[in-house]
Amino acid sequence: MEPFTIRLEREEDYRAVEDLTREAFWNHHVPGCDEHYLAHVLRESDCFLPELDFVAEAKGEIIGNIMYTKASVLCDDGEAFAALSFGPLSVLPDWQGKGVGSALVRHSLGRASELGYTAVLIYGDPSFYSHLGFLPAESFGIGTAGDDYMDALQALELVAGALRGKEGRFAEDHAYEVDEAAAELFDQTFPAKEKREGLPSQLKFLQHVSMRRPRKL
Numbered sequence: 001m002e003p004f005t006i007r008l009e010r011e012e013d014y015r016a017v018e019d020l021t022r023e024a025f026w027n028h029h030v031p032g033c034d035e036h037y038l039a040h041v042l043r044e045s046d047c048f049l050p051e052l053d054f055v056a057e058a059k060g061e062i063i064g065n066i067m068y069t070k071a072s073v074l075c076d077d078g079e080a081f082a083a084l085s086f087g088p089l090s091v092l093p094d095w096q097g098k099g100v101g102s103a104l105v106r107h108s109l110g111r112a113s114e115l116g117y118t119a120v121l122i123y124g125d126p127s128f129y130s131h132l133g134f135l136p137a138e139s140f141g142i143g144t145a146g147d148d149y150m151d152a153l154q155a156l157e158l159v160a161g162a163l164r165g166k167e168g169r170f171a172e173d174h175a176y177e178v179d180e181a182a183a184e185l186f187d188q189t190f191p192a193k194e195k196r197e198g199l200p201s202q203l204k205f206l207q208h209v210s211m212r213r214p215r216k217l
Contacts, residue, residue, distance in 0.1 A: 004058040004100060006107045009065065013055055014043070017065045017090070022190060024090040029205040031195035035088040037183035038176065042067055047173035051115065052086070054108050056100050064091040066104040068112070069175065071121060073142055075168035084112055084120045085172055105132050109158065118162035121155045121170050125208065129154045141167030143215035150212040169215075 009017060018036045025033035042048050047069040056064035071085035086108065091100045109120065109132075121137055122129070134154035140163040143149050147169055157163050 002058050004056045004063060004095075004103075006054050006056050006104060008051070009053045009055045013062055014040075016062045017055060019190065020062060020092050021065065021088050021090040022187075022193075023092055024096070025088065026193055027196045027199055028201045030202060031197045032187070032193075034178050034180070034183040034187075035090065036190070037186045038178055039065070039067060039088055039090070040186060041178075042069065042175055045069070045173060045175035047071075047175055049084075052084075052108050052112055054104055054111075056091070056095075056104055058095075063095045064100040064104050065089075066108050068108065069173050071173065072171045073121070073163075073166050073168045074171050075166050077168075079166075079168075080171075081119075081163075081166045081168070083170075084117050085122055086120065087122060087124070087176075089124075101128075102132060109156070113158045118159040119155065119157050119166075121153065123150075123152050124154055125204075126151055126154060132156075137170060138215075140164075141215075143169055144212070145169050145171055147215045148212040149215050150208075152208040152211075 018039050021039045022033060022036035025035040049068045049070065052068035054066050055062045066086055066089045068084055068086045071083045073081040073083055075081055089101055089104065126136065134156045136151060137153040137155040138149040140155055142155060144153055153170060155163060
């Protein structure tokens with residue numbers, strides 16, 4: 001495998017990052033994608049953390065990116081516990097399965113820990129994130145904003161015990177509520193690509209999304 005380096009994203013990287021994010025997610029979860037638009041708007045959000053916005057680079061080409069945002073757990077006792085979240089995590093298709101995504105996660109988690117953050121919650125494929133130390137958020141008594149347990153909701157303590165006693169609901173920033181019309185207009189500034197449906201990755205995504213159960217019976 002060719003070597004790659006990891007560094008902070010710079011302003012001149014923005015379009016390349018949006019392009020690689022589009023390539024990484026196109027037809028993966030749904031026909032087309034809107035993750036490149038999310039990357040575009042996240043940078044202007046109050047929740048965005050530029051100090052945790054990293055790119056992977058090989059021979060001058062940006063091949064991967066990870067973006068972090070502030071998040072919280074709305075605890076059952078009324079407390080709002082400050083946490084982190086990340087996404088999109090994007091890797092160019094030709095580089096997927098070669099350790100780039102894992103390296104970006106590990107590098108950024110290390111930096112987040114150095115900055116004093118104590119816990120991270122994300123939505124993602126458990127089969128991937130379990131290898132990076134993530135556990136089902138359900139194991140900490142944490143559910144979705146809709147108060148469901150969901151296998152795709154994963155959590156990681158950067159400080160042991162950080163999520164102990166933090167039972168409640170995970171709250172992403174409003175920036176993740178993508179405006180579909182705006183996303184479609186933004187996508188038209190990129191070369192046309194065919195949208196396909198019924199792909200195995202899309203069926204797997206639907207399966208993850210459907211696997212939810214009430215947190216409180």
